[in-house]
Amino acid sequence: MTKSEVLQLDEPSAIWNEMQKNPALRTDGDVWLHMTRLSAKQDRQRSQEAYGDPEAYLYMDLNKKK
Numbered sequence: 001m002t003k004s005e006v007l008q009l010d011e012p013s014a015i016w017n018e019m020q021k022n023p024a025l026r027t028d029g030d031v032w033l034h035m036t037r038l039s040a041k042q043d044r045q046r047s048q049e050a051y052g053d054p055e056a057y058l059y060m061d062l063n064k065k066k
Contacts (some may be wrong), residue, residue, distance in 0.1 A: 006031055012039045 003017050015035040019025045044054040
């Protein structure tokens with residue numbers, strides 16, 4: 001896939017898979033930024049559904065023991 005095709009994808013895992021196939025995409029800041037923004041958007045949706053706060057999930061320490 002070309003960079004422009006990857007930037008049209010809406011699934012971070014699909015972008016990650018394409019980055020593993022093409023070394024030029026791995027070093028491209030625009031591709032990383034697009035993937036990061038999509039991931040954050042999904043995390044905010046999950047946090048809103050689970051905790052009622054879109055920011056709660058982003059700052060939780062998932063490895064912290066209770």
